[in-house]
Amino acid sequence: MTDPGWTSSSDPYLTPQQYDAWSAEAATRGSVGTQQLLGVETVDADKRVRRALGLADTERAVVRRRLILEDDRPVELADSYYPEPIAAGTPLAENHKIKGGAVRVLADLGLTPHQVSEHVTARRPADQEQELLDVAADEPILVLTRLSRAATGQPAEYAVMRTVTSRSAGHTYQMQVPTA
Secondary structure, three states, X not given: OOEOOXXXXXXXXXXXXXXXXXXXXXXXXXXXXXXXXXXXXXXXXXXXXXXXXXXXXXXXXXXXXXEXXXXXXXXXXXXXEEEHHHHOOOHHHOOOOOOOOHHHHHHHOOOOOOEEEEEXXXXXXXXXXXXHHOOOOOOOEEEEEEEEEOOXXXXXXXXXXXXXXXXXXXXXXXXXXXXX
């Protein structure tokens, strides 16, 4: 996944690992990173998710919802959506944690992320986000959306991560500018 001219703090989350990328990242700060699986369900996705995953109006998506914690403190809500035809019958659609993460399952299906688009915005948290993240209504959150496509161009995952700004290490992107 890593291009020698472009790196991102998202890279460990986009390549199949034998370890939990979040736990490893938190450990670099001397913290303990854990996740709670809030649920897995098949949904009639909203327009934004359907568009990102290339789903027809009648097609559904599997969503895996997680609460990300650092030293037992909530730092992020992460929802990952997969086209139902890809996820059905795989660990992606099962209500338990996946050893090696969802990216490993995608790789096993021949859908290793090849092209990734990320978009970062900030906003105030919605009521449910305030409760789950234990933040005040005026605490800004970062919203990172990520669309991962396989080498064929097929959308494989659309993720929405909402991070408490004051508890975030931020997102780092580096690129090498080509010379003429």
